[in-house]
Amino acid sequence: MSILHTVNKSPFQKNDLASCLAHVSDDDAVLLIEDGVYGVITGTQAAGQISKSPAAIYVLGGDLAARGIGEEKVADGVKIVDYDGFVDLAAKHKAVNSWL
Amino acid sequence: MKFAIVVNEGPYTHQASDTAFQFAKSVLAKGHEIVRVFFYHDGVNNGTKLAVPPQDDRHIPNNWSALAKENELDLVLCIAAAQRRGILDEKEAGRQGKDSNNVIDGFRISGLGQLIEAGIQADRTVTFGD
Numbered sequence: 527m528s529i530l531h532t533v534n535k536s537p538f539q540k541n542d543l544a545s546c547l548a549h550v551s552d553d554d555a556v557l558l559i560e561d562g563v564y565g566v567i568t569g570t571q572a573a574g575q576i577s578k579s580p581a582a583i584y585v586l587g588g589d590l591a592a593r594g595i596g597e598e599k600v601a602d603g604v605k606i607v608d609y610d611g612f613v614d615l616a617a618k619h620k621a622v623n624s625w626l
Numbered sequence: 627m628k629f630a631i632v633v634n635e636g637p638y639t640h641q642a643s644d645t646a647f648q649f650a651k652s653v654l655a656k657g658h659e660i661v662r663v664f665f666y667h668d669g670v671n672n673g674t675k676l677a678v679p680p681q682d683d684r685h686i687p688n689n690w691s692a693l694a695k696e697n698e699l700d701l702v703l704c705i706a707a708a709q710r711r712g713i714l715d716e717k718e719a720g721r722q723g724k725d726s727n728n729v730i731d732g733f734r735i736s737g738l739g740q741l742i743e744a745g746i747q748a749d750r751t752v753t754f755g756d
Contacts, residue, residue: 532752534641560641588648589641609652616750617627617658624753626634 528553530619531581534560534626537572542625544575552580555615557607559586563593566604573601586612629653630748631663632741634755636671637686638679643672646754647689654697662700662744663690665733667755670708673701675730687730694732701733702740 531550537543543565546556556579558565565572566585576583587606590597597606607615616622631650635642646663653660665672677687694701703713708729709722715735719727729735745751 534645534754534756559645609648610656612649613652613656613658616629616752622750622752624755626753626755 527621528555528619530554530615530622531556532622532624533558533562533565534624536561536564537570538564543572546625547575547579547581550579550581554581555584555619556581557584557586557612557615559589559612561593563589563595566590566600567595568599568601576601577603584611584615627658627750628661628748629658630661630741630744630751632751632753632755633663633665633669633672634667634753636668637677639668640756642754642756643669643686643690644684646752647686647693649752649754650693650699654693660697660699661748662702662740664702664704664741664744665707666704666741667707668711669755670703670711670713673703673708673713673730673733674728676728691730691732699732703729703733703735704741705735705737708735 531546533543533546535542563585583604584607585604587608631646633643633646637643679685714727715729716727
């Protein structure tokens with residue numbers, strides 16, 4: 527069953543992103559929102575973990591901008607979406623799991 | 627598609643309520659249905675009519691209230707969480723012997739069964755919290 531996972535914690539603060547990535551399969555997607563967007567900054571350990579994940583990785587563009595993270599800093603392979611994209615991802619996958 | 631939304635955090639303390647609100651707006655804009663928004667734990671603080679944020683700031687309870695009115699949404703505050711935090715509608719205030727109430731239009735107080743029911747009726751349940 528395909529699942530959309532949302533992660534809203536910074537990987538510099540909590541372990542949720544690593545826990546999530548350890549559980550995903552290749553038909554899943556991971557969407558980083560709120561402070562979770564710190565996980566996509568290129569060159570960080572978190573971004574390295576993301577690049578090895580079988581799941582598709584997305585990040586909420588508005589939350590990146592709100593934190594001053596330019597799109598040029600987003601790691602390769604991560605797709606930027608808006609709230610409409612968030613809704614589409616939720617609809618596309620069979621369930622949504624929020625890593626709170 | 628039918629969505630249920632759960633909000634576990636209060637306004638202005640955490641981004642969860644803002645994120646849930648933006649998500650809810652997009653759900654509706656894309657033609658989906660919102661079965662219910664369930665406010666649990668500190669999330670019940672989104673349902674107060676006594677919040678007075680600065681004029682240049684967003685008014686989160688009013689925004690939810692307006693969204694509910696425009697789209698006939700069912701916004702439910704968990705009764706046990708609400709009573710602990712001093713969030714009472716007219717009926718509950720009377721029942722508890724309180725001289726005032728503070729639930730904003732568009733919200734109603736009910737039980738956890740409403741969350742379970744929403745989860746059953748909706749195709750997707752999306753939770754926002756800390």
